[in-house]
Every structure is written in structure tokens, then in C-alpha cells.
Amino acid sequence: MNYEFSERLQKLPPYLFVRIEQMIAEKRKQGVDIIDFGIGDPDLPTPQPIVDTLCQEAGRPGNQNYSSSQGEKSLRDAIAKWYGVRFGVEVDPDTEVCVTLGSKEAIFNISQAFVNCGETIVAPSPGYPVYSGASTLFNEAKCVQVPLQEKKGWLLDVDDCPKGAKMLYANYPNNPTGATCDVAYLKKVQDWCRDNNTIFCYDNAYSEMCFDGYMAPSALQAGKDCIEFGSFSKTFNMTGWRLGYAVGNKDLIAGLKKCKGQIDSGAPIFVQKAGITGLELYKESGKLPEIIQRNMEVYSERRSVLVEGLRKLGLEVVMPKATFYVWAKTGMGSAEFAEKMLDVGVVCTPGTGFGPTVDGFVRFAVTKPVDRIREALTRMEKLF
Template sequence: MAGFPIEVATRIKTLPPYLFAAIDKMKQEALARGVDIINLGIGDPDLPTPTPIIDSLAQAAKNPKHHQYPSYEGMLSFRKAVADWYKRRFNVALDPADEVLTLIGSKEGIGHVHLAFIDPGDIVLVPSPGYPVYPVGTSFCGGVSHIMPLTKANGFLPDLNAIPKDVAKKAKLMWLNSPNNPTSVIMSKDYFKRVVEFAQENQVIVCHDAAYSEIYYDGKRPVSFLEVDGAKDVGVEFHSLSKTYNMTGWRIGFAVGNKNVLAGLGRVKSQLDSGVFEAVQAAGITALGLDDSVTDELRKIYQERRDTLVPGLKKLGLEVDPPPAAFYIWVTVPKGYTSASFTAHLLEKAGIVTTPGNGFGAPGEGYIRMTVCTTKERLAEAVERIKKAGF
């Protein structure tokens, strides 16, 4: 019996291939050829989740009370742990009842928040290069992304003054990300103050993605957007346990800040998901209660890796600055290459997977992104392979 053509929606047809899925395909093809791959492509911590968190999950999973549907907003005990962590870490006071919302990883909330506030034709201010979910979430709602280019000349920060006044007045939502993926740049408290003024003047909701705030170097801790006076009046901050505690596969995160924005996101979630497994939330409580020695050790390891890879790349003649935070290295491609061709060159000639900068948006052309989510020995080997391959 003959079938009939299955047509996907226009929103799917217009999507670019998901960046990291495309990278994984390239990697799998190289592996099939027998290549010993050094994967510097995806920011997925290679270190294990700390043992106390795993033990907490194991214990909580045996408790039958956690086996039923969780609440979509998350257990109050988990939201209180988030509020306590924010007070400890940033000296920001949050009401766990309505200023904290549990997420199935921050990516879920970042994607869904558009559904609460963006109608067809609405403008969203999107940094580029940036996390692909910002513009994709916008397009799923029929919104229009107005690109804020992140350029070296402007310190890889969105230039608020460059946003046309008519665009700023029409914009409904603005995305920010500090420490930034892929550039690793950190936004200062003074910069966030200017963002709050901009948001108040133009009545724009600010959504700040702070997933990498706990991966920083040289003891220089990034600030929270919510540390600035008035920030809670204009926006929210998205956070995750993924990078901080090596829990990318666990899928637990949270959004904090403006209770009206969180209520809108919460209404979407109540229709589309059923919350986070309560045993995972119990493990999240344990994670957020760990002392700094755990995260200090992780930062020490990442810094040793950064300080292996960056000087090695510089010795080869590549233009690269040591990142102040996150686990990404933003490398200028050599003359004669594009982002895509240099990525392909490193894979084919050196067996190294990297990410082309233009995969994060057109302003990322001319760069590639590397991660330090592998051992320093493998990073040193990567430098040697690039040296042998040449460019």
C-alpha cells in the first residue's frame, strides 16, 4: 500500500542543521575510517559527576514518593536550595516560591521562554556568534531575530548603542550570555547596569544565560546579572547544574528573577512538560550544598588544560587569547582559510574535531572554537598534531 508524502512544518524546513549534530556526524565518519579522534568540538565535561551527588540520587531513587509525577515548577526544597546558593554566591535574595523555576536543563527553558512572550513578527535581540537556541526559539514562534554582532573591535560585547532606536522600541526580548559561548568573554557589573537602563527605557525583557558562571580562571569570579539594581524588574537569569557539577546528562537547571516572566514560562511548561524527576532534584539539592572545594578542583583542572592548549596554539602562530572563563578557546583562523575549511583541515589532516565559528552565526566567520573538555595530555597531543599537519 503506497504511502503519502509527509511534509514537515515550514518552521522545520527553514531550520539550519543543529550545529552539534552536524559535528557529531563528521566525528562518526572519521571514526569509521579508523581515525584516532581528539574531540575538541562540544562543551561536554569529561570529568565525572562528584560522588556525593551520585550517592544522593541513588538513595532518592529508592524512595517511592519520588516515583510519581513531579510538579512542573519543581520541588520547593530544590528551589530553596537554588535561592540559598544565589544568596551565598552572588548575595542576591530570591523568593523560592515565585522567583525560582526548575528546568529540565537550562536549554529547555531557553527554548520555551519565547513561547510565553513572542508573537509572530515580534523582535528578539540576539547576540551573534551565540548559542543557536536563541534564534531558533525565536523563529519557532514566528519572531524576528535582530542580530547584535559580537566583534573583536567591541570586546565581543553587544553594542547597545548600535541597535536602531525603532528596533529597540519594538523589541520584546533580549538575550545575553556571560561568560559567553563561544567567545568566553565576561560582562562586567557596569555593563549590566547599562543593560538594565536600556531595558527599562525600551521595555525589553532581558534573558541572561549564565550557564558558565562557575567555570572561571585566575580567581576572577563572574558576576550575576541580578546583582545589579533593577535587574529583577526587567529580566531573568538561566542557570544549570550541567557545567558546574559535570551533570550535563542529568538535565536539571533553573531560571530565577522576575516573577512575572517566570510565571509566563511556567505556564508554557505546565502545558508541555511534566517536570524534573524528583530524585534528580534531590541530587541537585546535594550539589548546590557542596562547599567550594569541589568546584575549586574542577576550575584548577580546566585552568591547567587552558594553560596547556593556549600557549601551544600561540607557538604555532595561531592568534588566540586565553579565555577568562568557560571552557572554550576562540581561535582566529589562519590566512587562506574560512571557519569551515579550517575545521575540515584539522579533522582530515590532524584528526581533531573543532567547531566552525560561523556555526554560531555569521559574525563568527573567521574563527573556530575549541574546548578543553579532554585531558591536558590529549590537548598537548592536539598541538603536536596541528604542528605536523601545518596550515
């Protein structure tokens, strides 16, 4: 029997980090000591109060059953309350909030819920690969990748976007560039989407990874003609726990819930209860909880060491105000640069993995301690 992938699946390129993992495994087999700044997976632990709640809740019989695909009422209430404390936005936990299995699935499922075959999805280039990959291709939709430009601060310019698109994805704080935006920008994008009958999907997965006093806004501060995706992954170092949320317009949330109802049965209840503990760490508006602030100080030091080191090597780098990514201009092709780096055991991600328009850039995730960053910079000195 010949087990052939569906035409839809055949159209999908291999997921970026799967390819990079294979290259790393090859090098490790050759005995190379790898310093991996590739995937954006925090090396810091989940805060202890969250782990403690998980341990207590996992043993309770009522928590071992199915949840619901829209999530537990108690977590939806906590997310709604958190939106009030963190962003000053009032949301209805029953109609405007959906718990998700990390934000990745919701970013994919929202297009399943609203985009028809042949319709257009706008995705930034560079951008998180799911927008132009699974979200578009599994739907047999058409993706228009709109270039983000360095001279525009890597902000998606709606004047560059095609009218008549069904859906548009934007993401700030931005992966991979580290760029940030303000509420006025989000209002401009939301107004444009409303005027053009385009669904505004805002990916706010890095909303809490901010430095130097910057606090990322929510798209809902600009209005509710949007759906916003958030995540526990980066905020609380919980990538493996698979917990996120979608908040926004009630019709968009209803579509997401209907889609998810056919696909998943919700995050484990004990994981959701632990998530509530995380959100309850937030006590004051405009301020990160101490435990998150301490994590951000660790990333901040690493960011500074790497940015300054790369600048000394002659690379052009902007000090990011958010995310744990450093986006560097390489002066040569992205893939060529990444391959040279791999020769000295240092992994970074070629910009072209995030979109076709950023050849000449690479992304470093500062998920390694300062001594390893210094070691990587020493190795890189040999290359330049």
C-alpha cells in the same frame, strides 16, 4: 502518506552539533583516531556527594512520581538560598524561581511564553544557536543577530541593538568566545532593556566556570527586570542529568511556568534532590566549593597548554577568564580551518556555527586530558 515537516520545522537549520557528530562518525568509520574538542560536554565526573544522593533518593517510592513543571519546593528553596550565598541576592522561591530541564528548554520556552509572531528577538552573533534558531523560528518571530566585536571584548553593545525588540538574549561568561562581564555592564544592559520595553534574558550557564580569581556576576545583582538561566550541567559536570533553573522577575517566571505546565512535568524528583546536594556544597560567598575548584584547576591547566600551543603555531588567542572554551583566530575561513583539522583527526567548532559574523574564528572545548591536547598540537604542527 507523505509525512512533511511543518513549515516552521523546515525553516530550522540542522542543529550545529548534530552535523558535526555526523562528520566525526564518518572519519571514525575510516579508522581515524579522533581528538574531539567540539561539543562543550565535560569529561570530568559529577561530584560523588551528588551521585550518592541520587542513588539514595532514586529508590524512595515518593520520589518516583511526577514532580511539577515548576520543580520541587525543596529545590526552589535551595536555589533561592544559593542565590543569597553566591550572589548576595534575595529571591522568593515561590514566585521568582523555576526549576528547568537543563537551561536549554527554558531559553526556548521563554520566547514561547512572551514573543508574538512577527516580533523581534535580539540574539548575539556569535551566540548559543538556540537564541536565533528554535527560540525565534518556532515562534515565527524575527531575529536580529547583533555582531559581537573583538575590539569591544565580545560584549554585546546595546547601542548596536534595534529599539522596539520584544526580547534580547545575552550570555556571559560567553559561549563561544570565553568573554566575561561585570555588574556595571549588566546594569547598562538591564537599564537599556527596561527603557526600551525589551525582555532581558540573561544566560548564565557558565557562571561557575571561572579562573584566576574571577567570579561571574548574576544579572539580578543589577536588578530584577530580567530573567536569568542557570544550569547544573557545567558547574557540576551534569550535562546528562538535565537540570537547570530560571530566576528573576516574577511575571517572567509566571509566564515560563505557564508555558512549561503544558509541556513537561518537571525533572525527576531524585535528580532535583541530588541537585540540592550540589548547591549545598557552597558555604561561603565569593568562593567556589573545593570540589568545583579542583575541576576548574584541571580545566585551567588544559586551557593554558592549548592556548600556549596554539600561539606557538601562530594563531591569535586570548587566555579566557571563564568557561572551558578557547576561541582562536585562524587566519583563514572557519570552515576551511575546521576541515583541515579534521584531516589530522582534530575536531574544533567553526565560529560560523555560532553566527554569520565570525568567519575566521574557531572554538575548542578543553574537554580532553593534557596528553591528548599535546597530541592534537603535534598533529596540528604538520598543518602550519
